[in-house]
Amino acid sequence: MAQAEVSQPVVVTTPALPMTIPAEHGATWAGQRNVWLWRLAGYLGMALSLLLIGLPVYWMISNAFKLSQEIYHLPPTLYPHNPTLQNFVNAWHAVPFDRYYVNTIITTFFGSGFEVLFGVTSAYAFVFLRFPKREWLFLILLAALMVPGQITILPNYVTIGLLGWINTYQGIIVPGASVAYGTFLLRQYYKTLPIDILDAAKVDGAGHLRTLVAIVLPLAKPAIVSFGLLSIVAKWNDYLWPLVITTTKDMRVLPIGIRWLMVEEGTIEWGNVMAGAIFVVIPVLLVFLYAQRYIVDGIAAGAVKG
Structure with a gap:
């Protein structure tokens, strides 16, 4: 008897497609990143400005309620320990x-x-x-x-x-x-x-x-x-x-x-x-x-x- 032929499965391969992000999505992400960076820089600048402006004002108010001994004390105190209105x-x-x-x-x-x-x-x-x-x-x-x-x-x-x-x-x-x-x-x-x-x-x-x-x-x-x-x-x-x-x-x-x-x-x-x-x-x-x-x-x- 003739030996039966066994059919082999046919495997079709296709080239792998590269996983790429559409250009418009990349541009959108880059734009959002720039917006967040600028926003962060703006907040940091605002915080620095607030510190530079607010610190002298706070120091003025704090010293207005301090006694002379506390004003000249080293290291300086950040707030009056014994507040007074005598000044x-x-x-x-x-x-x-x-x-x-x-x-x-x-x-x-x-x-x-x-x-x-x-x-x-x-x-x-x-x-x-x-x-x-x-x-x-x-x-x-x-x-x-x-x-x-x-x-x-x-x-x-x-x-x-x-x-x-x-x-x-x-x-x-x-x-x-x-x-x-x-x-x-x-x-x-x-x-x-x-x-x-x-x-x-x-x-x-x-x-x-x-x-x-x-x-x-x-x-x-x-x-x-x-x-x-x-x-x-x-x-x-x-x-x-x-x-x-x-x-x-x-x-x-x-x-x-x-x-x-x-x-x-x-x-x-x-x-x-x-x-x-x-x-x-x-x-x-x-x-x-x-x-x-x-x-x-x-x-x-x-x-x-x-």
């Missing part, structure tokens, strides 16, 4: 802080008010009025931003002296009542306003004053408030010009009061100085925290269009 009492009686508060409020209120008024009106003129050499005048205004304020102290002092305003409120207020930065900031914001609304106001017969008050000011409120707050902080913390232009202790302002705490005694009582610094910081800090969102919105919107 605040000593600081308040060492210099006339009540009078300094009055002087600072007056100079800050009127100085910032005039600065905002001049900034609002001059920015309107640069954007909505047509007059010869407008762009050249704006370039001169930008050049004024590059001049350090210390350079103008001597000519301002001579001018104030000729007017007889030495050691007066107007002598402190007037030289800083108009600053180029306010005009620049508000001009940049005005240029982002919808032109259709302004044209409609002109068709209705609105003049420049009505357009400014009824149309421009409400639309530009974030920029105006942000500039006003920046001006308030600058005027409240101003030290050099009030020191130069005033000659009596009754006309000094709060930042100068802190300096008086440092020279009033033979040795510096740092607890009193830190308590005095808190007297200066708290009012403007509350105002700043209340309206800080306007500062961010105003500066960001003013940078949208040049």
Whole structure:
């Protein structure tokens, strides 16, 4: 008998396909990784900034409640072991802080008010009025931003002296009542306003004053408030010009009061100085925290269009 043939199974092999990730998925993963890296870098930068800014503030508050022995103790203590309010009492009686508060409020209120008024009106003129050499005048205004304020102290002092305003409120207020930065900031914001609304106001017969008050000011409120707050902080913390232009202790302002705490005694009582610094910081800090969102919105919107 013939031997039966046994059929062998046929094995079909196919080449292995490489396991590859589509290009779009790889790009998506790389993009997400970059986003996370940038976000991590942002958080680290924010934490570092918070540490650099918050640590001196914490140290000021901590030392304001410490006794002198604890302030000079080595190694330094991170928090007061025996908190006391005596430093605040000593600081308040060492210099006339009540009078300094009055002087600072007056100079800050009127100085910032005039600065905002001049900034609002001059920015309107640069954007909505047509007059010869407008762009050249704006370039001169930008050049004024590059001049350090210390350079103008001597000519301002001579001018104030000729007017007889030495050691007066107007002598402190007037030289800083108009600053180029306010005009620049508000001009940049005005240029982002919808032109259709302004044209409609002109068709209705609105003049420049009505357009400014009824149309421009409400639309530009974030920029105006942000500039006003920046001006308030600058005027409240101003030290050099009030020191130069005033000659009596009754006309000094709060930042100068802190300096008086440092020279009033033979040795510096740092607890009193830190308590005095808190007297200066708290009012403007509350105002700043209340309206800080306007500062961010105003500066960001003013940078949208040049």
